Amino acid sequence: MEYTDKEYCLEVWGDFACFTRPELKVERVSYDVITPSAARAIFEAIFWKPAIRWQVTKIEVLRPIRWQSVRRNEVGAVGSSKSTCIYIEEKRQQKNSLLLRDVRYRISAKLIYIPPRDRKADKQPRADENPMKYYATFCRRAAKGQCFNQPYLGCREFACSFRLIEEGETLMPAIPENRDLGIMLYDMDFSDPKNIQAMFFHAQMHQGVIIVPPTDSEEILR
Numbered sequence: 001m002e003y004t005d006k007e008y009c010l011e012v013w014g015d016f017a018c019f020t021r022p023e024l025k026v027e028r029v030s031y032d033v034i035t036p037s038a039a040r041a042i043f044e045a046i047f048w049k050p051a052i053r054w055q056v057t058k059i060e061v062l063r064p065i066r067w068q069s070v071r072r073n074e075v076g077a078v079g080s081s082k083s084t085c086i087y088i089e090e091k092r093q094q095k096n097s098l099l100l101r102d103v104r105y106r107i108s109a110k111l112i113y114i115p116p117r118d119r120k121a122d123k124q125p126r127a128d129e130n131p132m133k134y135y136a137t138f139c140r141r142a143a144k145g146q147c148f149n150q151p152y153l154g155c156r157e158f159a160c161s162f163r164l165i166e167e168g169e170t171l172m173p174a175i176p177e178n179r180d181l182g183i184m185l186y187d188m189d190f191s192d193p194k195n196i197q198a199m200f201f202h203a204q205m206h207q208g209v210i211i212v213p214p215t216d217s218e219e220i221l222r
Contacts, residue, residue: 005110006135007057010142011172012042013104014160016068017153018097022185022198028097030154032065032179033205036212037187038154039107042162045151047138050119051129053112059210060106060174068101103153106165106174111138139164174208181205186212186220197222 019031019038036056043054076093077086113131141147142164153160165171181203189197200221203210213219 005055005112006131007108007110008043008138008142009106009108009165010042010046010162011062011104011106011165012151012153012160012162013063014153014158015102016158017100017103017155017160018158019100019154019185027095028099030098030100031184032100032181033061033203033210034059034103034105034107034153035185036201037185039105040109040187042107042151042160043109043111045149046147046162047134047141048148049134051114051116052131052134053114055110055112055214056107056212057110057214058108058212060108061177061205061208061210062104062106062172062174063102064175064177065179066101068099070097070099071095072097099158100153104172106171111135176207177205178207179205181210183221187215189222 018028019035020028039056040054074093074095075091077091150159151162152158183200184203186199186201189199201219
């Protein structure tokens with residue numbers, strides 16, 4: 001049986017965002033816009049099951065790209081089961097972060113149903129399993145503002161609001177700007193747990209719109 005991937009659209013916004021560039025390890029510096037992996041995480045926060053996956057297809061930037069520099073206190077240590085405690089006063093570090101402020105995006109993504117034979121987990125589906133059930137569940141949850149965990153914009157401290165874009169709705173226009181965003185983080189490849197790899201792509205914004213290639217595209221760099 002063939003299933004049609006259904007595409008949904010969310011509008012998300014927040015006061016601050018930080019989609020950290022992986023090449024800058026000491027100071028946090030954000031990409032100019034939300035990354036596909038961060039956009040996917042917002043959809044997953046609303047609804048996710050082993051029987052589905054989210055494929056981001058388009059990102060629309062609805063507000064001008066603005067920056068703000070912030071200095072914050074951070075703890076320069078990681079807790080573990082072997083350590084009894086961390087003395088914050090001894091491990092405190094001051095770091096600068098270059099954040100985005102007053103952001104608003106419209107994100108489109110496909111909800112892709114995964115047949116039981118292609119799943120690495122949950123191989124025993126329920127007798128009544130049907131992709132339409134998942135489509136309806138996401139619509140219901142997104143329309144009510146429900147989520148499993150609070151969606152955020154890059155860092156958990158930057159919570160975001162969201163709403164489902166209904167079919168036929170009059171939409172806010174994207175910003176009238178073209179920008180070459182360079183090589184951007186696409187997502188992480190977990191297909192081999194012993195060799196997890198970062199994936200990148202060359203992101204370009206045309207009139208405020210970024211088209212995101214599929215995972216198996218030749219545009220994806222590993």
